[in-house]
Amino acid sequence: MALDSIVWWHWWVAGLVFLTLEAVLPGAIFLWMGASAAVVGLLALIVPALGWKVEFIIFGVLAIAAVLAWRRWRPAPATTDQPTLNRRGQSYVGRQFTLSEPLVNGIGTLRVDDSQWRISGPGDMPAGAQVRVVAADGATLRVERL
Known part of the structure; x- marks a missing residue:
């Protein structure tokens, strides 16, 4: 052709x-x-x-x-009233929890709602310590002591 x-x-x-x-x-x-x-x-x-x-x-x-x-x-991306939807770890940032198990060498677990999360924080903390979630890094929540 x-x-x-x-x-x-x-x-x-x-x-x-x-x-x-x-x-x-x-x-x-x-x-x-x-x-x-x-x-x-x-x-x-x-x-x-x-x-x-x-x-x-x-x-x-x-x-x-x-x-x-x-x-x-082009239209701007849609804003939502649920910005952490499908980013569950991010939805916990700023919330406070009580440790049910101690934090050893900066690593531990935390029961949040219906799931178990790996947490990391500064040093050791005993069970019963109050912590606040400061960041979510994948499946690990970073916490700080209150």
Whole structure:
């Protein structure tokens, strides 16, 4: 197939390929390239005498403009009233607990709600000591003595 034989439906197939790539590799870049290819296909259908060079220039300009416009005006990430949802350890930061088992060499366990957490803190602490969670590091809660 020579470049002179590019017709409108070739652009629509290219648009579908870009949209398929967007489904596999999300990031919104291929989405706008697919939309640009569809628009060029529509223009080629309406004005068949455009020529492949003009079509490629229109596609390039539309794709770049669409991606830049999307980056400029994309919506901000949604805020939530539950910022620690799915980050359970973070939800315990700032809470106070009583140790049921001693902290030995800065390592121990703490029963929080319905689960057992590994904790780390400064030095040894006896059972019954009051602690506050100051950070969550993966599955380990860092505590300080009150």
